[in-house]
Amino acid sequence: MMVIIQAKAGQIKKAIDQVEGVLRRTRGVKYNEPNNFDLGTAERFIAEFDNITALAGLIAIAMSSVGLLVGGIGVMNIMLVSVTERTPEIGVRKALGARARDITTQFLCEAMTLTFLGGITGVVLAILISQLLLFLIPTLPASIPIWAVLAGLLVSIGVGLVFGVWPARKASRLDPVECLRYE
Secondary structure, three states: OOOOOOOOOOOHHHHHHHHHHHHHHHHOOOOOOOOOOOOOOHHHHHHHHHHHHHHHHHHHHHHHHHHHHHHHHHHHHHHHHHHHHOHHHHHHHHHOOOOHHHHHHHHHHHHHHHHHHHHHHHHHHHHHHHHHHHHHOOOOOOOOOHHHHHHHHHHHHHHHHHHHHHHHHHHHOOOHHHHHHOO
């Protein structure tokens, strides 16, 4: 059973106390026993909803972090394969005077370009899905703010930078003589 009451402005606490007293007498709850009913206010419902929303946000962040980690490891592996396949090219560049910093920059830029293109693909898919949802359910607010697009692209570039460091450093430390002999 649910009873809805409305209190005068500024007298919510007093109204809750009165309703609690009436319900305790009506339900036969003794003085030393806890309530066998629940009283809820709009503020309490809002607080519970905020807690649920915060928990859902934390779960989304955790899932996204795992996805970024897996994607970053994938980028790192692709870049390591690229370094291995391009070892003769690295040897030629070093023999012609390329510094370790030049090689590092080249591979870091490649990793960041790769993840930036992945980020662009993700943003385009998100916009298409958003438009599809708006078409199917016009009352559903399904817009993507520009800050979310920029944040997504920056995070994807950051993943490329972080996970591209090891392959880029590995490429920059290769010996040019060994690279030119590599088959």
